[in-house]
Amino acid sequence: MTIRLKGMTWDHPRGYDPLAACSAQWQARTGVEIAWDRRSLQDFESFPVDELARNYDLIVIDHPHVGQVTREGCLRPFDDAAPASIERGSVGASYASYRWQGRVWALPIDAATQVLAWRQDRLGAAPRTWDEVMTLAKAGRVALPMRPPHSLMCLYTLTAQLGAPGAVEGPELFERDTASRACDYLRELTSHIDPRCFDEDPIAVYERMAQPDARIDCVPLVYGYVNYAWAGFRPVRIAFGDMPVFDGGAPAGSALGGTGIAVSARGAHQDEALAFALWVADEAAQRGPFASAGGQPGHAAAWEDDAVNAASGDFYRATRATLDGAWVRPRHDGYMAFQAAASQRLNLGLRAEDRASAIVDDLNRLFRESLGA
Structure with missing residues (x-):
């Protein structure tokens, strides 16, 4: 039986296209199908994650939500599930911004400031x-x-x-x-x-x-x-x-802005959702299909890649100092x-x-x- 997951991201080529491309590759590799819905940028910045977690297995969030989601218990924390390569490859404070009260609530897939x-x-x-x-x-x-x-x-x-x-x-x-x-x-x-x-x-x-x-x-x-x-x-x-x-x-x-991928604590296929999140946030996917499909990766390997920079007029190298020096907003409930x-x-x-x-x-x-x- 095919496992089908539902994901929610935001409505822009940068928010949707790379996840659709990576999901197609993931289905070819694992047989797990992921369908992505989109919401407006305004909704992305304000819509309650708790409500999304009732309807989606994977949710793209931004870090100011982590205090609230910690109280609500609507996301499955990554804790020790994430390989060190994701934290080590984080651009600026992107990875740290999703850590709250000792737990990691999302993995950075998109870095921005x-x-x-x-x-x-x-x-x-x-x-x-x-x-x-x-x-x-x-x-x-x-x-x-x-x-x-x-x-x-x-x-x-x-x-x-x-x-x-x-x-x-x-x-x-x-x-x-x-x-x-x-x-x-x-x-x-x-x-x-x-x-x-x-x-x-x-x-x-x-x-x-x-x-x-x-x-x-x-x-x-x-x-x-x-x-x-x-x-x-x-x-x-x-x-x-x-x-x-x-x-x-x-x-x-x-x-600091950017986005992270989170796993609903209420989904029926949490392990499968977790496996996709771990793959899409790590170096191979980030500098490969995620970047080439229109994403703005959260992994330093992509920001330093010559081909990724060449396609974007050196966007990554030209803004890296600002991102590395970015400030993390409050995140409390x-x-x-x-x-x-x-x-x-x-x-x-x-x-x-x-x-x-x-x-x-x-x-x-x-x-x-x-x-x-």
């Missing part, structure tokens, strides 16, 4: 400083995805760049003066940007940027999407680089509700011209409440 995207056909070089970015913004040549939760991710990255990354264990998430300075910078930057950015996620911005007549030459903070770096994926090929810096600093503190509320408060405050310190005070209050403080 906020980097810089730019139009190589229009700019002589990637902007390296925030001063250069602001000059381009004043000329109407910059976009920034600000749809929640991406506005909050931008604030996270800027505060870390300014030397005060968020205190994930609290009680105050943000250092008040530094975060106020970051809010003021974000307000000034967005004042020179098309207001539609407040309703756009990274995919929407990329789709606009990749059109020949787009007036977007630079997106200074956006989660990297390797597909847009491929020749022929869209009318215009987008280039990528490390995020801009203040005062000659290193590209450190970008808010209660964080997801905070992320949604904080993003909304930030956007309302920026657009209403609230004092930056008042915005930061509200964000810190919401964070204390999320901790139960």
